[in-house]
Amino acid sequence: MGEKVEEVEQRDQEEDEAIEDQDSENSPEDKESERENVSGEKVSQLERRISEIESEIEGLDSTKN
Numbered sequence: 001m002g003e004k005v006e007e008v009e010q011r012d013q014e015e016d017e018a019i020e021d022q023d024s025e026n027s028p029e030d031k032e033s034e035r036e037n038v039s040g041e042k043v044s045q046l047e048r049r050i051s052e053i054e055s056e057i058e059g060l061d062s063t064k065n
């Protein structure tokens with residue numbers, strides 16, 4: 001039973017090291033590009049939400065008159 005635990009721990013450690021190696025291979029440019037993509041997506045989502053809210057406001061203004 002102890003051997004199985006050691007095998008699993010060894011495999012986990014090897015997987016962690018592989019992930020760290022992969023992360024270290026990403027250049028700063030890749031990370032910056034990824035950040036820009038995420039920021040662009042969030043900006044698009046916010047712009048859509050702003051448009052929705054503006055439409056709701058216009059609808060409320062038209063019912064007020």
